[in-house]
Structure formats: C-alpha cells, structure tokens
Amino acid sequence: MSLVAAILTGAGFGWGVLLAFRALRPGPAPLARVLADLEERRPSVADLEAGRVSADHPIVDRVGRAVLGVLDATGLADTGQLRQRLRALDKPVERHAFEKLLGATAGLLVPAVFGLTLAAAGVAASPGFVAVAALGLGVLGFLYPDLGLADQVERRRRGFRHALSAYLDLVTIILAGGGALETALQAAADSGDGWAFAEIRRALRRARLSGRTPWEVFDELGGDLGVDELRELAASAHLAGDQGARIRASLAAKADSMRAHQTAAVEAQAEAATEKMLLPVVGLVVGMILFIGFGVVQAISTPGTATLPPP
Helix, strand or coil, rough: HHHHHHHHHHHHHHHHHHHHHHHHCCCCHHHHHHHHHHHHCCHHHHHHHHHHCCCCHHHHHHHHHHHHHHHHHHHHHHHHHHHHHHCCCCCCHHHHHHHHHHHHHHHHHHHHHHHHHHCCCCCCHHHHHHHHHHHHHHHHHHHHHCCCCHHHHHHHHHHHHHHHHHHHHHHHHHHHCCCCCHHHHHHHHHHHCCCCHHHHHHHHHHHHHCCCCCCHHHHHHHHHEEEEEHHHHHHHHHCCCCCHHHHHHHHHHHHHHHHHHHHHHHHHHHHHHHHHHHHHHHHHHHHHHHHHHHHHHHHHHHCCCCCCCCC
16 A cells, blocks of 8 residues: 555656646747737726626736646646636636636645544554545546536526527617617617626627627627527628618517527426426336335235134
C-alpha cells in the first residue's frame, strides 16, 4: 500500500506542477480564440448593473482566465462550447472556471484535512486511501459546476422561444395597424419584460449603432444563444425583402410555426410525465400480486397444510 500511495502522491504532485507551469507560462493562444476575444462585445453599464459581469471581482476574472488558459492548453474542455452555453445563461465564463477550480480545491483538501484530524486524534489513516479519496473528490469537485448545465441552458432557450413567439405576434399586430417595420420591432421589444426581451432590445440597439439590419443582428444573436428559430426568422425576413406585406406574412407564419412546435413539445412532455407516473402504480400492483400469490402457492405446494384435522 505504501508503494501505491507513493506513486499516487508523485503523480498528483507532478500533475499539479505541470498545471501550475502551464498557468504561469501559457503557450500561444489559437488564432480563433484571439479573434473571438477581439469581437466579443464589451460589457455595458446595463450589464454591469445587472450583474452579468463580475466587475467588482477582478481576482475571480484573472484566476478564471488562467484556468481557461490551462483548459485550452491541455484540451480538457471545449471552451468554445462552454462559452456558448454560458452566454445563454448570462454567466461569465471566467466565473464558471473559477467555480470549477474552487470545487477541485475543496475536493482535494477535504480528505487531507480529515486525515490530519484523524492523525491528531491518534487514529492511523492510510495515506493511499487519503490520496485516492482526495483525487476522486477533486475530480468530482471540478466537474460539479457542469452538472445540470445542459438542462439549465435548454430551459433558458425554451423560455426564449416562448418570448420570441409572443414578440412576433406583437410585431405582426403593429404592422397590421399600419406601423413601420423599425417602429414595430422596437415597440414590440419595449412592451415586454424578462431577459429575452432585454436581449432583443440590445440587439436592436446594436443594429442602429452599427448601421446594420435587425435581421443580421438577430442571426448573430441566434448563433450566440443557440436558438435556431431566431436564425430561421432572420433568414426568412431577409428573403422577404423590404415589402411590408411579405414581411408581415413571413413573421406571422413563423409565429404560427413556433407556436405549433411549442404546443407539440408541451403535449409530448405531458405524455412523458403521465407514462412516468404509471410506472410506480404498475410496480405496486405487481408487488401486491406477487405478495398474495406467494402465500397461495406456498399453501398449495406444502404437504399437509390443506388437510382437515381428524375428528
């Protein structure tokens, strides 16, 4: 056991030295990442007030960027996909990387502190067991912030799709009332609350400041959030051209299509929930049948149990 403990301790120490060296002297950053950092939108005053960036925690950002550099250098995680997921959650990727490092550190320290506590109390603890427990809990702590991340992102995107369908209905109503396209887009965005309408308002503001069409900015927003319906909307509106009637018909058709998909998805979720509710009931009935049938079969198969006593 001492040889195994020495090997694990040496491997963990060497891995820690390698990660520290990579963090202090990172290699050249890939060109794609450099271009993405240059094109990344800088935080605005609204973002700072909403808490989407950790302006008051520069240490968290610095440590998080160092962890991201290590992950890129070692290839342990796809930081591009992680950025897209966290973009849908309005969470800085540096904060998420810091949480992963914090979880790994806590997982490594808990068994070590427990082993030292036992040693101070006079109870001998196996160094190999402590090293294995520290390594396992460190890995679990590193992966803990990623647990449930996909479900959170999917719920966030689903909420954006619902808000987008309502937004398209409002735009269609304003266009039917004789409003201009730019006025309809901005008025419909101003009439809604929530993070989805806030994202649409920021996209329209970027379109005005950059001189681009709203559909181009919507296409970029759909790519950032991973919402394909928004990109499809931008493509269909771009094909419709500048004609108000065609754009109104395209927006109305897209809103109806999204509403039909959402209704089908809700019905599918309801049916799946109903099927899951049937499983405990079926298990309870089967268990009851087995419980009753076991007594009957035992009474029939056991000799002398069904005979009457002599008179």
